[in-house]
Amino acid sequence: MYLIPKPDFVSEYEGSLNLANQKLDELTDVLIDKSDKNPEGYTLRITDNGILITAGSEQGAFRAKTTLRQLAFSYRNCLPYLEITDSPRFSFRGFMIDSARHMQTIDELKTMIEAASLFKFNVFHWHLSDDQGFRIELEKHPDITKKASIRKSSEFNKKNFSSKPYGGYYTKKEIKEIIDYCHERYIKVIPELDIPGHTTAILHARTDLSCRGANIELKTRGGIFPDILCAGNPDTYNVIKDILDEICEIFPDEYIHLGGDEAPKVRWDNCPKCKAAAESLKLENMEQLQGHFVNTFSEYLQSRGKSVIVWNESINGGNLNRAALVQLWMDKENKAVRWANSGNSIILSPFRPYYMDYPYGMYPLKQVYSYEPLHLKGLDKTGQENVKGVESPVWTEHISDFDTMTYMCFPRFMAVAETAWTSPEKKGYPDFEKRAEFFCRILNETGLITAPKKDWNPLSAKRISETARFFFNAVSLDMIRGFISPDKESKDEKN
Numbered sequence: 001m002y003l004i005p006k007p008d009f010v011s012e013y014e015g016s017l018n019l020a021n022q023k024l025d026e027l028t029d030v031l032i033d034k035s036d037k038n039p040e041g042y043t044l045r046i047t048d049n050g051i052l053i054t055a056g057s058e059q060g061a062f063r064a065k066t067t068l069r070q071l072a073f074s075y076r077n078c079l080p081y082l083e084i085t086d087s088p089r090f091s092f093r094g095f096m097i098d099s100a101r102h103m104q105t106i107d108e109l110k111t112m113i114e115a116a117s118l119f120k121f122n123v124f125h126w127h128l129s130d131d132q133g134f135r136i137e138l139e140k141h142p143d144i145t146k147k148a149s150i151r152k153s154s155e156f157n158k159k160n161f162s163s164k165p166y167g168g169y170y171t172k173k174e175i176k177e178i179i180d181y182c183h184e185r186y187i188k189v190i191p192e193l194d195i196p197g198h199t200t201a202i203l204h205a206r207t208d209l210s211c212r213g214a215n216i217e218l219k220t221r222g223g224i225f226p227d228i229l230c231a232g233n234p235d236t237y238n239v240i241k242d243i244l245d246e247i248c249e250i251f252p253d254e255y256i257h258l259g260g261d262e263a264p265k266v267r268w269d270n271c272p273k274c275k276a277a278a279e280s281l282k283l284e285n286m287e288q289l290q291g292h293f294v295n296t297f298s299e300y301l302q303s304r305g306k307s308v309i310v311w312n313e314s315i316n317g318g319n320l321n322r323a324a325l326v327q328l329w330m331d332k333e334n335k336a337v338r339w340a341n342s343g344n345s346i347i348l349s350p351f352r353p354y355y356m357d358y359p360y361g362m363y364p365l366k367q368v369y370s371y372e373p374l375h376l377k378g379l380d381k382t383g384q385e386n387v388k389g390v391e392s393p394v395w396t397e398h399i400s401d402f403d404t405m406t407y408m409c410f411p412r413f414m415a416v417a418e419t420a421w422t423s424p425e426k427k428g429y430p431d432f433e434k435r436a437e438f439f440c441r442i443l444n445e446t447g448l449i450t451a452p453k454k455d456w457n458p459l460s461a462k463r464i465s466e467t468a469r470f471f472f473n474a475v476s477l478d479m480i481r482g483f484i485s486p487d488k489e490s491k492d493e494k495n
Helices: 058-075 106-118 142-148 172-184 200-205 234-250 272-280 286-303 335-341 365-370 381-385 402-409 412-421 429-445 460-474 477-484
Strands: 009-018 028-032 042-047 050-055 078-086 092-098 123-127 188-192 255-257 307-311 325-328 346-348 387-394
Touching (some): 042 058, 050 058, 058 106, 058 429, 123 387, 172 234, 286 307, 325 335, 335 346
Parallel strands (some): 092 123, 307 325
16 A cells, blocks of 8 residues: 555455546545544545545545545555544645745646645745745835846856846736645645845845945855845835735735845944844844844734744844744754743754755655654753644755756655654655655656656765765855855955
8 A cells, every 4th residue: 555644544454445437526425523623634434335534624634535546546446445544743744945046837836736735745835035036026016026036147056057147926816826726735835035134136126225225136146145134224124014015915824934044144233223223122132133123024924914934043032022933944053942942833944854955865765754853952842842843945046947856856755744744653764665666656657757766865975976966066165155154245245
């Protein structure tokens, strides 16, 4: 039996139900039992009387139908008599697509969403703004959409270098189409407006929102850049609130992601407005100014009925609103662990091994599958209870085409999906690998490119060569300087 994620309990009985060319829906009855406290929990029974789904909500019924679809892939026209009782381990099971560095077509996004839905992901985190592009149609600030969506070239790596301008954005109609497509699959959509850092694209369109007021070009490569939104300028708050108003109107789900990662403070340290703001607020340092900055928009979004997610750097000042959901990607000082141990919510997106843009030689399938979220170093019982789930991002600095994206994500997304849904004691890699091989064939039949099995777990020599090749192709000396000392300016950023 090939099912991903692996269900809680499966009981098989003698006999099978012949579909006789009938559609599954025609043979399926659904009973919604609202006394079930888990909205995604379900029981699936296949007997000689047909198929019965009992679930706590329509969402749970959809997850059961997803299991039924997987069974149909395995058994075709004869489904075995069985009973499956199942519910997810985590309520937050996310995947993220970066459309800021390289965009995907609407059909490509739908293909990724459909594939993720097959493995019971329930959150699509859509990264729509960064230093290299702003991808949301804005009506109140069309200048931002127009100017911030086009960069002069693409210099992310040696292999995919392009001197041609790159640009585009998603119209509100297109965004709504994606949201509706997700909601049909009970997937929530979380847009990300990355602030105060990673905002070079916005600052190119609105130089008055930077600390220097200088002309700033969209970035053509990856990295961490010193120019960020000025936290001492009232206009910054007004413009960002305008953008958030439009985001709230487009995106109906609960969460808005405000980024907050990799925001160097060199500009703030030398900005009279930022220093005055920090002094008037009696803040101890610029990390606390970022906390105040994020809190301002968090409270504004709360007034609009929204909740906020931020990357874990937003807690560095120690003054982040406790209502925020913190997304941990890298935290050498264990601040996010202490945040969770103190009773606050987190989701885990460890760059090692959940970042899908890194090659299999760096993060083999077995390593992705073996990651256990609740074994995070320093996490106590309270902290474990505050882990709401996991998310796997695919960043696109080094992924410019869709086939490469799907190759990098599948089958590794399947491994993340099983960790997010299935209890650890029911997992096992050898069995998972067989199931992953089966579903890769199913995805291939739809035209989706997956990594061949020979690439999933490279031997040591190949891992070393893949990793070396990745960094040789992707990393420049200027990028290394930026990551080591993000507060120091590269030559092209001093002017």
